[in-house]
Amino acid sequence: MEKKISLFLLIFFSILSFAQKTVSGKITDQDGVAIPSASVTVEEPGKDAILAYAITNSKGEYKVSFTSAEPNVDLKVKAFNQRPLTKQISNSDQTLNFNMEGEATEIKEVQLKTKLITARGDTIAYDLKAFDSKSDRTLADVMKKIPGIEVNTDGTILYQGNAINKFYVNGKDLMEGGYGTINNSLPKDAVQKVEVLENHQPVKILQDKVPSDQAAINIKLKNSVTMTGRGEVGTGFGDPWLWNVKLTPMFFGQKSQWVVNYKTNNMGEQVENEGNILAFGSGWEGRRINAAQNDWLNVETASTPNTPVKRYLMNNVHYLSANYLTNIDNKKEWELKANANYTNNAVEREDYRETTYQNGAKVINSTRNNFYTDKVKGELIFTKNAKKGFFKNTTSFSQFWNGDRAVAVREGRTGNESVESPTSSFQNSLSTIIPWKEKMVNFKSFINYQDDRQTLQISPANYMQIPFKVSADSIGRINFAPGSIAEQRFRLKTLDTSHSANISFSTKGWTFTPQIGFDFSSDKLDTNFDGLAIPSDPGDIQPDFNTPAYENSLRFTEINPNASVGVNYKSESWSLFANFPVNFNNIKADDDLRGVSKSLNRTTFTPNIFAQYTFASFWKASVNGNISNNFGDIQSAYAGYMLLSPTGFNVMDPKNPIPQTTTSSAGSRIEYRNPLNNLFFNVNYSLSDSKRNLLGAPILDPTTGFTLMQYRDQENHSKSNRLSVEVGKYFPKFKTNASVSYGNTTSISDAFLDDEEFKNKNNSQTYGFKLNNTYFSWMSVDYNMSFSRTKQDSRGGTLGINKGYNHNLALFFYPIENHTIGFNWDQVNTTNGTNKYNNPFYDISYQFSWAKKKVDFEIKWMNVGNRRVFETYDLDGQFNAIRYTRIQLRPSQVMFTVKFNFK
Known part of the structure; x- marks a missing residue:
């Protein structure tokens, strides 16, 4: 290393x-x-x-x-x-x-040619027409083909391997990070060009003072006032009857913008995540979070395969969202944004697993799930972003009414499992920057309150056969009474607040920002477990679930006064930002029910630094390093037994101290982007070391697969290093964009199982290749390939070597004007020793385009081979096991769809 x-x-x-x-x-x-x-x-x-x-x-x-x-x-x-x-x-x-000497230029013939890629300062502009094909319809279709830009499966846009921090349309940030809706539904014909704003600082008053290492995307439309959008209506044959409806009208004006979006389907398309926040902007804007439940209690969950979601997702989803932006003053400095979305989703999932432990024991189990999501979110944002001041207040509210179901079969026993989990969540984030003479004063405040209730039921309770530590050297098993019901109840109230004030001084490119802050969080946890245990074998035990050992009434508080100095430097070639914070951590965990009281008082210094040097017009080199501390949370401090999953109890020893994790990391990066010859590449190397004071020590019953999770008071480490390389080039002469990538990650972590301490070592290598070509007028091709090799070493030597190969080939033929024939081939292969499984999927389609009306009529046959299951092998380093998994897939289906643009 x-x-x-x-x-x-x-x-x-x-x-x-x-x-x-x-x-x-x-x-x-x-x-x-x-x-x-x-x-x-x-x-x-x-x-x-x-x-x-x-x-x-x-x-x-x-x-x-x-x-x-x-x-x-x-x-x-x-x-x-x-x-x-x-x-x-x-x-x-x-x-x-x-x-220079004057020389008049005689223009004999005027031909306007738009360059494929142009650069001016920190802005790189891509002509969208240079990269699209006849089969592309939306912005996302084309974005995936632009050199230097990637679009992940969750919709996140990466530039040179890093996530963007803003997504603008005509310079306005309507979506506030949830840009998936626009990316997936904005017609490509409405777009003039895509601009990458490198080293983008979104807060205008901080530009040229506080640098940024992230890029932003600005979508420049052909018209300053645009009414557009995309719609699809489809129906299909299958079991059950299939439908797919997408209606997304949009308006982009000089003073206001809005997007309304309704999508529903039961044919395997995941649309409910389009509203997720994918770009978080600058920390000077306050805090942005994706509201989520504290999912402590869970039913057993069927696995998902490493394939496109559309291959296995058995869904019935309705997703409705609306986003609105308007300027509320004549100078167009103040903006009001209102966002809201509602999701109703039902998902089915099923799998079969064979887990073989190192001692030869094999456990067979299968799981059939139904997941129900019902949630609503509303958000109101006031923003002023001007050279002479900044203000942003974000208020959001979320409500969940989710429920999960499972029918689990393990070694011939069947358990019916359910979780009900209503959650209420409220956040408010405020940040303002006020110029004061030659200085800037910044105030930030964040408040988050969340109330989670969850109830887990297992029927019959004797489905579970959970190991239990009777004494230091004796392991027993809990047997539940036949026909009884086990129920775990849980409630968690969480309050997080963070307030800070700073003042910035700028001189000759340097900006110094001393800051003071005060963070406070409080968690109140109440749980109890009901069940009836009976003795069966001499080694079994009969615990009394009515004792405090199976209850929690815990309050966990964190008080963190802090002070820091930020140092920033910006010049034509150099960018530097660093922060040197000192935190005065005061943590208490109190449980009067069992007389438990833990506390921690510690002062920590957690510096971080980033430096970037730009040279020779096309090169950037950077280094970074940071130290961080985490002192755990209430999830690692409770002392009463909790059935977090039907597979076993979790418990923390009351004598264990509050968890502490110190992570040190460093990295370097070299980046080259040359729009003159359409070449982009980056090389990254990073390493990290996490030191913890508690080590997971599960007790496993290999005959049933049930566990009791506990922790040891013992220092342990988790180390990793990662190297990645990506090279991409666009060949204008051949209308081809190609890229190759390589990654190598090695991780070593301490582990404990069966009273034995050992190390888990994991080395994974990945190779990737992407190609798209539109050279021929009668054909276009998109090809993505990845190969992975993973080796795991554990206490018994090499646990195994897993190899994976994935590719996606999309071919489109245009035999006659306005007619398109498509062929799609997904291939997913896994290999473990002599075990090899190949999973191919094929789709074919025909599309007729009514060019005058910009309407497409498509008929598509998906999963032509009617492949019903996905098979794979994977390694479980924690329990030294090899797992064979068979997962239920969507059957063959035929869809007829009408696609159109709004205006």
Whole structure:
């Protein structure tokens, strides 16, 4: 590992050492008048390759940095109505001014050609038409093909491997991070270009003061006022009758924007997550969270396969959302945003598993689930984002009425399981930045209150056969009375608050921000368990569930006064931001029911730093490091037994201290993006070490698969290092975008099982390749491939080596104008030793486009081979087991769909 780090740092600093050649100066005409927007390029003599480039500003000034091993380079200057000039210069730092001679340009024929990719400052613009194919209809269809940009399966957009921090349409942030709806439903024909705003600081008053390492996406529409949207209505043949409806009208104006979205289907398309927050903006804007339940209690859950969701999702979903933005002042500085969504979803899932433990014991179980989701969310946001001040207040409310069901069969026994889980959640986030002379004052406040109620029932209770630690060296088993019902009740009230104030001083590119803050959180946990246990065998026990040992009445409080100093620097080449916080942690866990009282008082220093250097126009190099502390939460402090799952009880020893985790991490990154030759790549390396004071020590009954989870007071570590490389290039001549990627991750963690301490080591390697081509007028192709190899070593040596191969091939043929024939092939293979399972899926489609009305008529046959189950092997390092899984899939189905644009 040390060799890898040394090699990477050697390459990193070698590149920096060659990146010190800078040429700057001023470009003027014959009269000495500055020439703006002149291009200055540096090339190696005799080679038609641009090393670096710059554009002069309004004063005619330029500055260009480059890297070359040649003793001399060519510097070329071009400007409209000026005679181009070329001068060979030495490979050294220097200042050069140029006077250009006027030269009238005779335009014989005017042809407007849009460049595929253009760059200006920190903005890279992509012409959407250069990357789309005849089969593409929405923005998301095309975004996946743009070099340097990826779209994950959950809809998250990545630029150069990192998530974006904002998603704008015509410069406005309507969706506040939940951009999946627009990305999936905005017609590509409404879009002029996609802009990537590199190093984007969304808070205007902080621009040029507080740098950012994240990029943003701005969708520039063809018209400043646009009424558009996308709709689909489909029906299909299957069991049951199938439907798919999508209606998403949109309006984007200069003063207001809105999107209304209704989607419903039962044919396996996951639309309910479109409203999830995928971009979280800047921490100066306050806090943004995806409201979620505290899911402590769970039924046994069937596995999901590593395939596209549409292959296995048995759903019946209705999702309705509305987003509205309007300016409420004449200067268009103040914005009001109102967002709301409602989800009603029912999902079925089924699997079969064979788990083989290292001692040869095999446990067979199957699970059939029904998951019911019923939730509503509303949000109101007031924002002022101007050069002279910032204000943002976000108020949101969420309500869940969820329920889960399971029928589980384990070693011939059947259990009916259910969880009811209503939850109420409220958040308010406020942040304001006020200019004060040459300084800035920032106040932030965040309040979150949540009330979770959950009830888990298992019937009959004797389905469970849970191991139990009778004494230090004796293990028994709990047997429940036949026909009885086991019930675990749970309630958790959570209050989190965070308040801070800071003042910023700026001078010569540096910004210093001292801050004081006060964080407070309080959790109140109440639980109890009902059940009837009976003795059966001599080794079994008969616990009394009415004792305090099976109840919790715990209050967990955290008080954290804190102080920090932020340091930021921004120049043409360098970006630096660092924070040096000191936290005064005061934590208490009190349970009067059993006389338990724990406390922790500790002062921690948790610095973090990021530095980025931009050089030679196309290169960026960065390093980062941080230390963080986590002192656990109420989920790791309760002392009464809780049945979190029907597979076994969880308990914390009252004598154990409050959990503590200290994580140290560091990383480096080299990035290259050249819009002149359409080449993008990045190399990342990171390592981390997490030190904990508590070690999980489960008691496993390998004959049944049930467990008792407990913890030891013992220092343990979890270490990992990761290397990733991605290279992408667009070939305009062949209308082809291709990329390759590689990742290598090694993790080592301490583990404990069956009174034996050991280490789990996991090494995984991944290889990826993506290609899309629209060269032929009669065909387009999209191909994604990934190969993975995972090796796990545990206490008994090598647990196994898993290999996985996935690919997706999408072919579209256009034999006649307005007619499209599609073929889709998903392949998922898994291999473990001599066990190999191949899972192919095929779809075919035919589409007729009524071009004049922009309406498509499609008939699609999915899962042509009617593959009903998915088979795979995987490794379980925690329990030293190999698991074979067979999962129920969607059957073959045929859909007829009408697709159209709104206007």
